[in-house]
Amino acid sequence: MNARADAPGRPVPRPAPLWRRVAVPAGLFAAVGGAFAYVGVVDPGEPGHYPVCPLYRLTGLYCPGCGGLRSAHAFLHGDLLAALRDNAPAVAAYVGFAVLWTVWVVRAAHGRPLRIDLGPAPLWAAGALLLVFTVVRNLPFGGWLHP
Template sequence: MTATRHRAMLLPAATVLVGCAAAGVVLAADPTSDAGFPLPPCPVKWLTGLDCPGCGATRMFYSLLHGDLLSALHYNAAAVVFIPFFLWTWGAWALGRWRGRRIPTWEQWRWSPLVGLVLIAVWSMIRNLPFPPFNALYV
């Protein structure tokens, strides 16, 4: 591996290290119970009482780290669905840095921003509806 490739891979390696550190904090904190040290609450939920699109993501991440997919889906189903897209984007970015040229990903498709915003808006609305079956999405 050349020195240029070493330098190019420093940032992807740093993101992996930060991700591992974040996973360690979430595992130590145990956001699903009061046993771990407290993590800051979601400001949207704290101020309005409503679930934002990201509410439950820390508990979802904790559940995924423990291999509990059903609990992860309960805490934030949208985030679970988006994880493969985020991993695809990260992998293409890291591979592009390795090869020295950009790799096309879903985020460059024409309708991706609009579709993403609409999905997030719809998720925000349906998870706050106060009647079945939608009230099961409230965390």
């Protein structure tokens, strides 16, 4: 029998085993870890390994993601200053992902779902920051933000 009786006539289901509760976060970690491992081994600074950003190729403008692979490569090799120089918002995203993933695993291990109840204000603020970053890095005085 898979359920124990809590009250007469009301079975209480057993919690799922730990491996089932953390399977999805573990799968995501494997995928992201594999991608990061590839970027750590194959240097994005050497031409021919990765495609060029289509926006940069067509317009000469840097998108908010330009420099993200070089930033990840530097981050994985422990060069935090180079990672920030190549793409600071990407570094913030790496750290944010790690924190969020850790919270997800801990909650899943305890049988609680991950709930992110962000209102529209933080999402609009993040979008506005990325927009400002993109505009400033493409202006003449924003050359220090070029990857």
